[in-house]
Amino acid sequence: MANDHSAAASEPKRRHRHEGPQKHVVAFVLSLVLTIIAFAAVSAGEINTTFTYIILVSMALLQVFVQLAFWMHLKDRGHLFATMGIIFGIIVVFTMVIMALYWVWW
Numbered sequence: 001m002a003n004d005h006s007a008a009a010s011e012p013k014r015r016h017r018h019e020g021p022q023k024h025v026v027a028f029v030l031s032l033v034l035t036i037i038a039f040a041a042v043s044a045g046e047i048n049t050t051f052t053y054i055i056l057v058s059m060a061l062l063q064v065f066v067q068l069a070f071w072m073h074l075k076d077r078g079h080l081f082a083t084m085g086i087i088f089g090i091i092v093v094f095t096m097v098i099m100a101l102y103w104v105w106w
Helices: 002-010 021-043 049-071 080-105
Strands: none
Touching (some): 021 049
C-alpha cells in the first residue's frame, strides 16, 4: 500500500494547458483573409458568375469550419453533445432542402 501511494506522489501533476492568444490571432487573421477573398471575388467584375458563386460558397464553408473550430472550441474534447446537435441540424436542413426541391420539381 505504501508503495502505491509513493508512486502516485512521484508522478508529475498534469496541469491544464491554457490556450494562449496565438491561436485566436491566427483564427482571426484567417477569418479576415477568407472574408477579403470573398469580397474581392464579388468586386472583380470580370470573373465568371459561376466561378464567383463557387468561390463564395467555398469561402463560406471554410469560414464556418474556422468559426466552429477556433471560436466555438468544437475542436476540443468534451463538446460531443454540441457537435452532435450541429450535425443533426445539418442533416435536417439538407433533408428539408432536398424535399422542397423535389416538391417544386414534381
